[in-house]
Amino acid sequence: MNFCVALGGNPNAGKTTLFNALTGSRQHVGNYPGVTVDRKEGRYVQNGHDMHIVDLPGTYSLTAYSIEEVVARDFLVNERPRVTINIVDASNLERNLYLTIQFLELGIPTCVALNMIDVARGRGIEVDDKKLSRLLGVPVVPIVARSGFGKKALMDAVETVAEAPLLQPLRVSYGRDLETAILEMEKIINGSNFLTDLYPSRWIAIKYLENDEQILEKGRETDPQIADGLEAITRNVGAHIEETLETYPEAMIADHRYGFINSVLKQGVIKERHDRNRLFLSDRIDKVLVNRFAGPIIMLLVLMGLYQFVFTYSEVPVAWCERAFEWLSDMVSATLTDGLLKSLIVSGVIDGVGGVLGFVPLIMFMFFGIAVLEDSGYLARVAFMLDRVFQIFGLHGSSVMAYIVSGGIAGGCAVPGVMATRTLRSPKERIATLLTAPFMNCGAKLPIFALLIAAFFPHSRAQMMFILTLISWAGALLAAKFLRMTVVKGASTPFVMELPPYRLPTFRGLMIHTWERTWQYAKKAGTVILGISVLLWAAMTFPRLPAAQVETYANQRVGIVSTAAPQVVEELEAASTSRPLSTAAAELKDILLVVDARQAGAALRHSLAGRVGTRLESVTRWAGFDWRTNIALIGGFAAKEVIVSTLGTAYSLGTVDTEVTDSLATKLVAEPGWRILTAWSLIIFVMFYAPCFVTVVCIARESSWKWGAFSMVFNTSLAFFLAVMVYQAGAALGY
Amino acid sequence: MMETLIVILIVAGAAVYVGLIFYKGFKQKDGCACGCTCCSISDSCSQPAADNTGDTSPVQEDR
Numbered sequence: 001m002n003f004c005v006a007l008g009g010n011p012n013a014g015k016t017t018l019f020n021a022l023t024g025s026r027q028h029v030g031n032y033p034g035v036t037v038d039r040k041e042g043r044y045v046q047n048g049h050d051m052h053i054v055d056l057p058g059t060y061s062l063t064a065y066s067i068e069e070v071v072a073r074d075f076l077v078n079e080r081p082r083v084t085i086n087i088v089d090a091s092n093l094e095r096n097l098y099l100t101i102q103f104l105e106l107g108i109p110t111c112v113a114l115n116m117i118d119v120a121r122g123r124g125i126e127v128d129d130k131k132l133s134r135l136l137g138v139p140v141v142p143i144v145a146r147s148g149f150g151k152k153a154l155m156d157a158v159e160t161v162a163e164a165p166l167l168q169p170l171r172v173s174y175g176r177d178l179e180t181a182i183l184e185m186e187k188i189i190n191g192s193n194f195l196t197d198l199y200p201s202r203w204i205a206i207k208y209l210e211n212d213e214q215i216l217e218k219g220r221e222t223d224p225q226i227a228d229g230l231e232a233i234t235r236n237v238g239a240h241i242e243e244t245l246e247t248y249p250e251a252m253i254a255d256h257r258y259g260f261i262n263s264v265l266k267q268g269v270i271k272e273r274h275d276r277n278r279l280f281l282s283d284r285i286d287k288v289l290v291n292r293f294a295g296p297i298i299m300l301l302v303l304m305g306l307y308q309f310v311f312t313y314s315e316v317p318v319a320w321c322e323r324a325f326e327w328l329s330d331m332v333s334a335t336l337t338d339g340l341l342k343s344l345i346v347s348g349v350i351d352g353v354g355g356v357l358g359f360v361p362l363i364m365f366m367f368f369g370i371a372v373l374e375d376s377g378y379l380a381r382v383a384f385m386l387d388r389v390f391q392i393f394g395l396h397g398s399s400v401m402a403y404i405v406s407g408g409i410a411g412g413c414a415v416p417g418v419m420a421t422r423t424l425r426s427p428k429e430r431i432a433t434l435l436t437a438p439f440m441n442c443g444a445k446l447p448i449f450a451l452l453i454a455a456f457f458p459h460s461r462a463q464m465m466f467i468l469t470l471i472s473w474a475g476a477l478l479a480a481k482f483l484r485m486t487v488v489k490g491a492s493t494p495f496v497m498e499l500p501p502y503r504l505p506t507f508r509g510l511m512i513h514t515w516e517r518t519w520q521y522a523k524k525a526g527t528v529i530l531g532i533s534v535l536l537w538a539a540m541t542f543p544r545l546p547a548a549q550v551e552t553y554a555n556q557r558v559g560i561v562s563t564a565a566p567q568v569v570e571e572l573e574a575a576s577t578s579r580p581l582s583t584a585a586a587e588l589k590d591i592l593l594v595v596d597a598r599q600a601g602a603a604l605r606h607s608l609a610g611r612v613g614t615r616l617e618s619v620t621r622w623a624g625f626d627w628r629t630n631i632a633l634i635g636g637f638a639a640k641e642v643i644v645s646t647l648g649t650a651y652s653l654g655t656v657d658t659e660v661t662d663s664l665a666t667k668l669v670a671e672p673g674w675r676i677l678t679a680w681s682l683i684i685f686v687m688f689y690a691p692c693f694v695t696v697v698c699i700a701r702e703s704s705w706k707w708g709a710f711s712m713v714f715n716t717s718l719a720f721f722l723a724v725m726v727y728q729a730g731a732a733l734g735y
Numbered sequence: 736m737m738e739t740l741i742v743i744l745i746v747a748g749a750a751v752y753v754g755l756i757f758y759k760g761f762k763q764k765d766g767c768a769c770g771c772t773c774c775s776i777s778d779s780c781s782q783p784a785a786d787n788t789g790d791t792s793p794v795q796e797d798r
Contacts, residue, residue: 340742528756534749638753697760 002050003082003162008072008103010096011058012500013087014115016040017145019055022155039075046155049162054081057422060095062102063212063250067422070214076108077198083161085154087113090120090127090142091501093270097261098254100136106203107169110138111161113154117142119501123280124273132269137167146506169200174256178209178249181237185230194226195219208234209249282501286381290499295385302378303409303469306369307462310362315461317361318450322663325354340541347652348537349530355648355664356525356641359447364518366411366446371513375505379404384499391492393477394484398423399433403476407440410449410469411517414438414695418702428490432483434699435711438691439476441468443521444640448686451644455665456679472687479688479718487710525641532638533645539609540631540653545602553599557592564588604628604653623685623723624678624731633685639692677735681727688719 007015023042040055056075057068076084086103088096103110114129133140139157143150173179185205189196195204195218207215208230219227238249245252289298329350336342373379382404387397399421400408406417417437424430441449449468450461457464484490561569564584571585581589604610605627612634613627620630628650635642644664651667668674690712691699700708 339738341738344742344745528753531749531753531756534746535753538746638757693757694760 001048001162002052004052004054004079005044005158005162006076006079006081006084007053007055007087008076008084008099009058009087009115010060010089010092010099013058013089013096014145015055015058015087018085018087018113018115018143018151019053021145021148021151022053039071044155047159049159051155051158054079059099061099062106063207063210066425071422073214076103076106082109083158084108084110085113085158086110087115087145090114090117091123091125093120093125093127094258094261094265097264098257101170101172101257101260104136104138104167104170105172105200105206107167107200109161109164109166111154111157112136112138112140113145113150114140114142115145117150118144118147126271126273128269128271131267132264135264135267135269137170169203171202172257172260174206174253177237177241177244178252178256181209181233182206185233188226188229192223192226194223194230205230206253209237210253211250280501282377282499285502286499289378290381290385295381299382299385302373304462304466306366306373306409307465307469310365310369311461311465314362314365318358321358321361325350325358326663328354343541343653344534344537347649348534351652351664352533352537352645352649353525353530355451355644356447356529357522358663359450359644360518360522360525362450363411363443363446363521364514366443367517368510368514370409370411371510372505373409375503375509375513377500377502380500382408389477393481394429394492395433395477395480396424396426396429396493399429399437399480402433402437403440403473406437407442407445408469408473410441410446410465411443412440413442413444414440414691415698418695418698421702426490426493428484428488429493431488431703431707432480434702435483435707435714436476436480438695438699438711438715439472439479439688441472441687442640443517444692445686447641447644449683451647451665451668452679452683455668455674456676468683468687471684475688475722524639528639529641529645532635532642533649536609536631536635536642536646537649537653540604540607540649542607545599545606549602549606550599553595553602556595560588560591560595600653604650609634622728623720624681624727625685625723626673629682633689636686637690637693639694640686643686675735677727677730680730681723684726685719685723688715688722690716690719 007019009015019040019042022044039057042053042055044051044053054075056072059069059072061069062073062076063069075081084103086100088100100110100112112132114127114132117127120127127142129140129142139161141150141154141157143154145151174182182202182205185208186201188194189201189204194201195215199207199215204215204219208219211234216227216231219230234249241247241249241252247255289295329346332346332350333342336345379401383397383400386400390397390399401423402417402420404412404417405420406412406414414437417440418434421430421434421437424433449465453461453464568582568584568588571582572588575581575585575589605614609631610627613630616630617625617627620626625633628647631650632643632646635646647668648664651664651671662670690696696708696712699711
């Protein structure tokens with residue numbers, strides 16, 4: 001039998017952990033709400049049953065407010081999975097059962113997975129799963145998704161539910177006033193088959209009373225006359241309740257649902273060994289970590305500590321990687337004869353992609369640190385603490401998580417950050433967040449910053465990264481404020497965040513998270529970045545220098561050699577790396593190298609990329625960027641790491657002394673056009689300019705192409721303005 | 736001549752590959768993170784659906 005099984009539940013209840021345990025998948029799991037914003041699919045086979053497993057975004061209710069809630073409800077209603085596994089957090093049963101009740105009211109075949117039963121026991125909570133199952137009328141199976149405990153029993157129960165006939169929807173009594181209105185509405189709905197092919201009639205009536213926007217809209221589209229009638233009943237009963245009870249139908253419905261849950265739980269389903277008001281370890285830790293005064297200081301210290309850890313421990317392995325690529329470059333240079341193929345492999349591939357791959361150890365340490373913060377539950381506290389700050393800038397507490405995922409702690413990615421904005425209910429706050437989240441320092445910007453920091457700020461690497469993080473946050477918040485005051489005006493909405501308990505990260509979990517992300521980085525360098533590097537190498541090589549110009553340089557060399565003493569020329573021709581040259585031969589070599597450098601520079605400027613870069617120089621010199629940097633920044637539109645690989649290729653093609661293979665950082669320091677001010681200007685530009693191609697597509701998908709285009713134009717204009725300000729102000733001050 | 740031909744083939748191959756990646760990026764309805772560095776959700780790209788055979792997998796057993 002083939003059937004579909006959906007995983008639904010509150011945010012941070014462990015749906016994705018169970019999904020991974022069932023399907024063998026490695027979907028990202030985090031100890032904070034809202035990790036899954038789209039559905040994920042997998043397969044599980046048991047006893048001849050082929051189950052299509054779908055992991056849905058977490059939701060507290062089936063009343064659609066945010067996009068992720070719409071995704072979850074649309075799937076459950078439109079796709080009608082044969083069974084829905086409702087994952088509930090056993091240590092927060094009352095709140096989690098609120099969604100369960102709604103599943104049952106909708107008549108969804110449900111199987112309750114009582115997750116984190118170990119945490120509940122640790123808190124002195126014992127849940128009688130058999131009694132709960134009897135009272136709800138659906139199987140209830142205790143599980144620990146992290147360890148796999150109870151998985152087999154859960155899937156056996158799923159099979160039983162799949163083979164059983166469909167249940168009648170649960171009826172929760174909502175009191176005389178609302179029940180009268182529901183009965184009246186049901187008559188109208190059943191009489192005209194109004195949306196009854198999709199939902200039970202009672203459920204439609206309840207959604208009308210809850211003012212569910214999506215159902216109201218669907219109703220108006222289906223039959224405006226019936227919809228008007230139902231809305232009139234809703235208004236009447238709403239006015240009556242407000243007058244007599246001073247409340248609203250939505251609040252009354254929620255109260256009655258919680259009343260139903262309490263009546264279930266009070267029948268001996270839960271036994272608590274401790275006082276309910278007792279402070280658990282997580283609460284005690286939070287007394288310090290989210291303290292109004294100490295919290296923000298600790299947060300900054302944690303961030304600084306993370307960067308210190310990353311730069312201290314990655315320094316040696318990064319140096320090993322650099323040396324390995326230098327050795328490879330030397331070896332290939334010595335093996336291949338001069339020509340296009342050698343240039344492609346050495347300058348395009350090794351010096352280009354090698355520059356990106358050289359930072360793999362740094363990226364790995366950074367991801368490890370982020371995984372520790374994420375798995376422990378600390379990131380959720382950061383979001384909680386920053387909510388107040390975000391409100392000032394017209395953003396929402398949920399925007400914090402989008403920022404953090406995008407690279408709020410250097411090393412994230414803007415794409416999941418943009419997708420994480422789905423948790424925002426206000427469209428305007430959402431647009432402001434998804435336009436500014438790419439300002440964060442994603443993992444692709446990290447090698448660029450690491451390169452410039454290593455070259456120009458070698459003695460304060462961690463401090464520099466810390467400062468850059470603060471600059472990106474400040475820039476993003478100010479830009480968000482500007483957008484909220486101009487193009488996306490609107491009031492702020494309140495924010496309530498569930499703080500997950502602190503969990504000690506498991507070694508395996510940390511290793512998996514670190515490996516997955518590092519592998520993504522290395523894989524991209526070896527595929528997309530490699531492809532783009534080859535293309536940019538071609539753009540920096542063709543069209544080649546005209547024969548007449550090549551001949552001019554050749555004649556210059558012949559002229560220099562002819563004026564030199566024959567024995568010096570002979571010595572230079574017979575020179576090897578093991579024997580030092582005489583002073584005269586070394587001087588001759590240097591003179592010839594100057595001619596070679598001139599020719600290499602002329603060839604680069606004559607190439608397609610060189611011409612484009614040079615054309616742009618008239619504008620970009622205001623920010624201190626030369627034509628090589630311009631080429632790299634254009635490449636960065638495709639993917640930010642390309643900036644490093646393009647600079648690597650550009651400076652490699654310009655290198656004429658093949659016996660000296662310096663790292664890119666060393667080459668930049670030696671280049672006359674580069675100084676600390678240039679590095680600052682480039683850092684600011686890279687931090688704020690247009691998001692990469694993939695992010696722009698994602699922004700367009702999550703909003704519209706208008707906003708996708710806006711993000712490119714607005715971000716690049718802002719970045720250029722800031723870079724010019726930094727460079728010109730610095731130059732005026734004599735830096 | 737041979738060297739030039741090899742280089743042309745490599746560059747053409749890279750152009751086709753990069754072009755395809757970008758084309759897929761535009762066309763793909765879900766999972767717009769595909770091909771993105773460090774993205775925790777991009778590992779689901781290009782896999783139709785993760786699967787696990789409960790009958791045979793050792794992970795199936797309860798601990």
